[in-house]
Amino acid sequence: ESACASIHAQCPLRCCGGRAAHSLTYSRRYKMAQPQTTMAIGTDGVAVVQLDYKPLNALHPQLLRSLFDNLKRAHEDPRCKAIVVTGANNNFSPGFDIQQFKNQSGGGGIDSSINDAFCTVLENGPKPTVAAIHGVALGGGLEVAMACNARVCTPGTRMGLPELQLGILPGFGGTQRLPRLVGLQKALEMMLTSAPIKDGAARKLGLVDDVVPQAQLLEAARRMALDIAEGRKPRMLSLYRTDKLETFGEAATVFEMAKSETAKRARGLAHPLLCIEAIEYGVAHGGEAGLKKEVECFAAAAALDTHKALVHIFFAQRSTKKVAGVTDAGLKPRPMKCVAVLGGGLMGSGIATALAQAGYDVLLKEVNQQFLDGGLARVKANLASRVKKGAMSAAEAEKVGARVKGVLTYDDFKSADMVIEAVIEDIPLKQRIFADLEKACRPDCILSTNTSTIDINLVGAKTAAQDRILGAHFFSPAHIMPLLEIVRTERTSKQAILDTLELSGRIKKTPVVVGNCTGFAVNRVFFPYTMAACMLVDMGLNPFQIDKAIAGKFGMPMGPFRLNDLVGSDVGLHVGKNFLDSFPERVYISQLIPLLNQHKRLGEKSGKGFYKFDAKRRASPDPEIAPLVEEARAAAGLIKDASKPPKMSDQEIIEFIFFPVVNEGCRVISEGIVDKPADLDVATVMSMGFPAVKGGLIFWADLVGAPRIVAKLAALSKAVPPALAGFFTPCDYLAQAAQAGRKLEAGVAPASRI
DSSP, X not given: OTTHHHHHHTOGGGGGTTTOOOSOBOOGGGTTOOOEEEEEEOTTSEEEEEEEOTTTTOBOHHHHHHHHHHHHHHHHOTTOSEEEEEESTTOOBOOBBTHXXXXXXXXTTOOHHHHHHIIIIIISSSSOEEEEEOSEEETHHHHHHHHSSEEEEOTTOEEEOOGGGGTOOOOSSHHHHHHHHHOHHHHHHHHHHOOOEEHHHHHHHTSXXXXXXXXGHHHHHHHHHHHHHTTSSOOOOGGGOOTTSOXXXXXXXXXXXXXXXXXXXXXTOSHHHHHHHHHHHHHHHOHHHHHHHHHHHHHHHHTSHHHHHHHHHHHHHHHTXXXXXXXXXXXXXXXXXXXXXXXXXXXXXXXXXXXHHTTOEEEEEOSSHHHHHXXXXXXXXXXXXXXXXXXXXXXXXXXXXXXXXXXXXXTTGGGOSEEEEOOOSOHHHHHHHHHHHHHHSOTTOEEEXXXXXXXXXXXXXXXXXXXXXXXXXXXSSTTTXXXXXXXXXXXXXXXXXXXXXXXXXXXXXXXXXXEOSTTTTHHHHTHHHHHHHHHHHHTTOOHHHHHIIIIIIXXXXXXXXXXXXXXXXXXXXXXXXXXXXXXXGGOOOOSHHHHHHHTTXXXXXXXXXXXXXXXXXXXXEOGGGHHHHHHHHHHHTOOSOTTSOOOOOHHHHHHHHHHHHHHHHHHHHHTTSBSSHHHHHHHHHHXXXXXXXXXXXXXXXXXXXXXXXXXXXXXXXXXXOGGGHHHHOOXXXXXXXXXXXXXXXXXXXXXXXX
């Protein structure tokens, strides 16, 4: 788990903007809202056309049709001199309605007709247009604004084109107009990183013409529109401007650098390069030709599996809070004000930090003053780090820190609405703590453990409070990592689960409700990962070749052996033992990790593991592991002819390692450990760094195809000694899906209620 922050930081999704605001939104909660625009012509002759589709004016196709219709009416009305486009609902627009990508085939129905309308009624119509922007103008929202002849915004407005996060590129002229408004280099940066900019930067770059207080926004926009209509200001057509574009020679250099950097940051991804292609073509051949190229490149990107995968993970992430039998049971979450945390180590202090940042009062308990001081110091250091990064002010950090109260006894625990235990993985210790908590806390207080492996029933075995005991499994560092596994037992109440789901939202975590088993969802599904990699080494492959295939080719943040060094060989050995005990029929026991432990090669913490580390923790392959590798191979006895090491392609390595992981994921689905297969996709992306561009583990498996996976696993099970066949044998759920031609994402059919 200590690897999680590094994994998250290197997640391939981040190459396209990481966690920046999406340009595309959906409005499922507002089913009754009708996409529409309104138009009113004032006595000054300015028509105000207002986007109105709750909650934030996502660009539903019906909204766009209404916009174009009202713009045509305004152009044709002799009373109208100029047009202002603005948004209702205290916002401009966050972009195209992403729900359309699910309702229609690739691309959500976006085609050249929309671009044509942007040109004829927004940019080149008889009357000038001005965008009055407040809130956000992202994706299609910004493209609407850029097609207007001028733009005015309010302080705090954010603007950007983050479409690459969903595997596509701007499709309403953004690839052509943004470079002409802010310059090629900045436009490429904004699109390829998906990073929005605020009002000040937008004004300086020329993306907006003025920034005014919100109370003056419409007045300023009307005045600017009339100034253009009456010739006091020039009417600017963004698509045809060239004054901000670099010279051809400079542009060529910029494009080469962009392509090179994209190839490094977005390994194996086509859609960022398609975005660059559309921009480059427009610079070379003009804006109109560029629009046609944009349509072509958009269609190509929308047809890619990457787009389907990123749309899937977008919706899957938002559906984890919907748990059958819990969130549809008619219950309401109870309010929580105070949460107690037991243990001030790295995990406990991180949890306390996350809670305090969300506004909870926190009791941080330790066993002695020295440990307590250390825990409080870690909370303070976590907040100081955010101040240093500009994420909060020093005053805010002090206010947040004041919410954490250090205690040495249970005296204050009657005020706690929930307790999160985060002590060492010691069963008797946890059992004593939970027995004490049952006495010290109110009878409605939720009692949770942060264990990553121990049976939750075992933790609470010596209490009579099983209905309010659950697992709250954070990933380290807890104040940074976005996933929270909520582990329920057969006796955990629906109310306790619902309350914990509500807490997860407040502390800005994505929750996944999982069942109680060894490793829960994430750690269980990934236990074959390192085992398969060790088996390959024992068969004669170079560990660094394996890492290169898994990270460089497949797109994981790092390979299994680099991950081992980050987590620690000692931790890996300890965690692995749980799976050896629980699933003896389908594990592989290698001497490789035990040998590293015997020789004190624990990874980063000891300065050497599979890799060696310099003073700045930079890793390089360590040739000194060769004798240990040979010793492990000799013990395994899997090499028949040492003079002929096996030759495996990167793809064969990927399948050897990940197909057993898929197999275990299918067992987790069939056993009902996750509420729905998509939850497992979210969990693998947000914890282990499984490439989001592949949609998560199960979505990727469906792209590969269950028949192919079953055939490969069956072949591998016959290729290894009989004692190891169970490691590869396809489980029933996977085999049946392959035979029936059923998607793994379909899940288990609900039991009959008859």
